[in-house]
Amino acid sequence: MPANATASALSDPAWMRRLLIATALTFLGLFLLLPLVAVFAEALRRGVFAYWVALVEEDALAAIKLTLIVAVIAVPANLVFGVAASWCVTKFDFRGKNLLITLIDLPFSVSPVISGLIYVLLFGLSGLLGPYLKSEGIQIIFAVPGLVLATIFVTFPFVARELIPLMQEQGSEEEEAALVLGASGWQTFWRVTLPNIKWGLLYGVLLCNARAMGEFGAVSVVSGHIRGYTNTMPLHVEILYNEYNFVAAFAVASVLAMLALVTLVAKTALEWRFGAELAATRHK
Amino acid sequence: MTSILKKPSVLPGFGLTLGFTLSYLSIIVLLPLGALIAKAGSLGWFGFWDAVLTPRVLAAFQVSFGLSLVAAAINAVFGFIVAWVLVRYQFPGKRLVDALVDLPFALPTAVAGIALSALYAPNGWIGKPLNELFGLKVAFTPIGIAIALTFIGLPFVVRTVQPILQELPPEEEEAAVSLGATRGQTFWRVVFPAVLPALVTGFALSFARGVGEYGSVIFIAGNMPGLTEILPLLIVIKLEQFDYAGAAAVGTSMLLVSFVMLLILNILQHWMRSRHAR
Numbered sequence: 001m002p003a004n005a006t007a008s009a010l011s012d013p014a015w016m017r018r019l020l021i022a023t024a025l026t027f028l029g030l031f032l033l034l035p036l037v038a039v040f041a042e043a044l045r046r047g048v049f050a051y052w053v054a055l056v057e058e059d060a061l062a063a064i065k066l067t068l069i070v071a072v073i074a075v076p077a078n079l080v081f082g083v084a085a086s087w088c089v090t091k092f093d094f095r096g097k098n099l100l101i102t103l104i105d106l107p108f109s110v111s112p113v114i115s116g117l118i119y120v121l122l123f124g125l126s127g128l129l130g131p132y133l134k135s136e137g138i139q140i141i142f143a144v145p146g147l148v149l150a151t152i153f154v155t156f157p158f159v160a161r162e163l164i165p166l167m168q169e170q171g172s173e174e175e176e177a178a179l180v181l182g183a184s185g186w187q188t189f190w191r192v193t194l195p196n197i198k199w200g201l202l203y204g205v206l207l208c209n210a211r212a213m214g215e216f217g218a219v220s221v222v223s224g225h226i227r228g229y230t231n232t233m234p235l236h237v238e239i240l241y242n243e244y245n246f247v248a249a250f251a252v253a254s255v256l257a258m259l260a261l262v263t264l265v266a267k268t269a270l271e272w273r274f275g276a277e278l279a280a281t282r283h284k
Numbered sequence: 285m286t287s288i289l290k291k292p293s294v295l296p297g298f299g300l301t302l303g304f305t306l307s308y309l310s311i312i313v314l315l316p317l318g319a320l321i322a323k324a325g326s327l328g329w330f331g332f333w334d335a336v337l338t339p340r341v342l343a344a345f346q347v348s349f350g351l352s353l354v355a356a357a358i359n360a361v362f363g364f365i366v367a368w369v370l371v372r373y374q375f376p377g378k379r380l381v382d383a384l385v386d387l388p389f390a391l392p393t394a395v396a397g398i399a400l401s402a403l404y405a406p407n408g409w410i411g412k413p414l415n416e417l418f419g420l421k422v423a424f425t426p427i428g429i430a431i432a433l434t435f436i437g438l439p440f441v442v443r444t445v446q447p448i449l450q451e452l453p454p455e456e457e458e459a460a461v462s463l464g465a466t467r468g469q470t471f472w473r474v475v476f477p478a479v480l481p482a483l484v485t486g487f488a489l490s491f492a493r494g495v496g497e498y499g500s501v502i503f504i505a506g507n508m509p510g511l512t513e514i515l516p517l518l519i520v521i522k523l524e525q526f527d528y529a530g531a532a533a534v535g536t537s538m539l540l541v542s543f544v545m546l547l548i549l550n551i552l553q554h555w556m557r558s559r560h561a562r
Contacts (some may be wrong), residue, residue: 021369175295221523
């Protein structure tokens with residue numbers, strides 16, 4: 001068989017290449033790019049001034065602050081958990097390990113609304129622990145602790161899921177060497193393990209944070225929608241939208257969209273720069 | 285005691301990390317999920333099915349599962365094309381397009397929801413021409429829900445198919461061609477069977493995500509009971525009516541179905557691995 005016939009049978013004809021690229025780009029443009037553009041276009045519909053006024057409005061600022069508070073508690077909590085769980089799962093062999101990994105992934109297959117519902121059923125007024133909490137004067141549902149718990153639940157697997165395949169591939173030889181040379185357990189962790197996993201850890205934290213700040217369904221159920229008190233940014237967007245205050249709704253939404261864009265850029269940068277180190281993670 | 289449960293290791297920290305992992309997992313995940321099942325169980329066997337098998341809940345099951353299936357099928361086709369184009373072809377802006385695919389993972393669902401609903405509303409950028417030219421209404425109809433679920437599920441298909449396409453050894457295609465296969469035969473008999481398990485996994489992930497999705501759907505859905513009311517919304521409505529047991533029953537039945545899907549997914553992955561090992 002002549003060489004050019006082989007080459008043509010191995011690659012698609014030019015018309016098909018063009019057709020497929022055009023199909024893919026049209027689809028992505030319609031489904032992904034256009035909604036993103038629409039957010040900013042709608043937010044700026046009445047000009048930059050109206051946009052700015054909507055953002056510095058009191059309830060909007062309270063929502064931004066609350067979103068940051070929730071993320072600042074939920075993300076580090078899941079970071080510590082993710083590192084501990086990955087250490088336990090990848091450095092040791094024990095019975096029930098696969099079950100444990102499955103349970104860690106479980107929150108990803110639970111609907112966000114159910115993720116909020118379970119805390120209402122546990123801590124709400126008519127919930128299992130409700131009467132006790134009320135007698136102690138502790139409020140979890142329709143308050144900040146409920147928002148934090150629901151956020152921790154929906155972002156639960158992010159860090160562990162990035163770290164487990166990464167640490168599995170790296171093995172334990174370097175840690176064993178450090179211990180043999182006389183390092184303590186903590187020294188081994190801080191000086192050997194952490195530098196090895198830092199980029200994977202950052203990657204997981206990035207995704208965890210994006211979801212924590214953007215979560216809607218779960219926090220919607222536990223929030224009670226008290227303006228200025230228990231509304232995170234996504235919930236504030238919903239309220240403004242339902243009040244037909246579209247410019248303000250899209251203005252707050254545009255801040256969240258920018259957060260998503262920053263996350264995507266940082267994530268892509270990490271993948272380009274440390275692609276090889278993160279490879280184990282991405283193939284999972 | 286430990287030696288039966290755990291293989292010996294020189295590394296420290298087993299007790300600490302396992303203890304912490306199990307406590308955290310129990311408090312955050314297992315105990316609350318237990319509360320859900322306990323609440324649903326408080327209805328009793330017949331009470332549970334009475335709460336689940338109402339026309340409104342069954343219609344919501346149909347809407348959620350049916351439209352998630354439609355969206356997952358759309359994503360399987362176009363997600364495959366996107367993955368193929370990203371792996372096999374070169375074109376300007378390719379890296380940007382590759383990064384854009386993850387947008388639905390990063391963009392908060394409520395933002396996606398209001399953006400899609402503004403685009404497809406009768407006076408929106410896409411909704412208006414569709415309505416005027418074809419008399420087609422998208423927002424506040426089942427089509428709108430399918431569009432939101434397509435948006436949410438797309439990266440699942442692309443990101444499961446893409447690495448498999450990337451790692452496909454070129455030797456297999458070369459061998460097929462040198463044995464006289466045409467491009468079409470090579471694709472359908474060599475490339476496609478190798479990618480199919482990943483495509484099925486991506487389809488299932490996209491489907492599972494669609495069933496539970498809430499934020500991106502409720503703005504575009506119109507939320508008409510029996511017609512465009514999704515399951516998660518029905519749970520919220522039951523909660524707002526203080527029907528906690530009813531909400532728990534619907535939630536539990538959704539979880540049951542999710543578990544079955546997770547199980548099927550694991551079996552599929554197992555099957556994929558054993559096929560590759562062959």
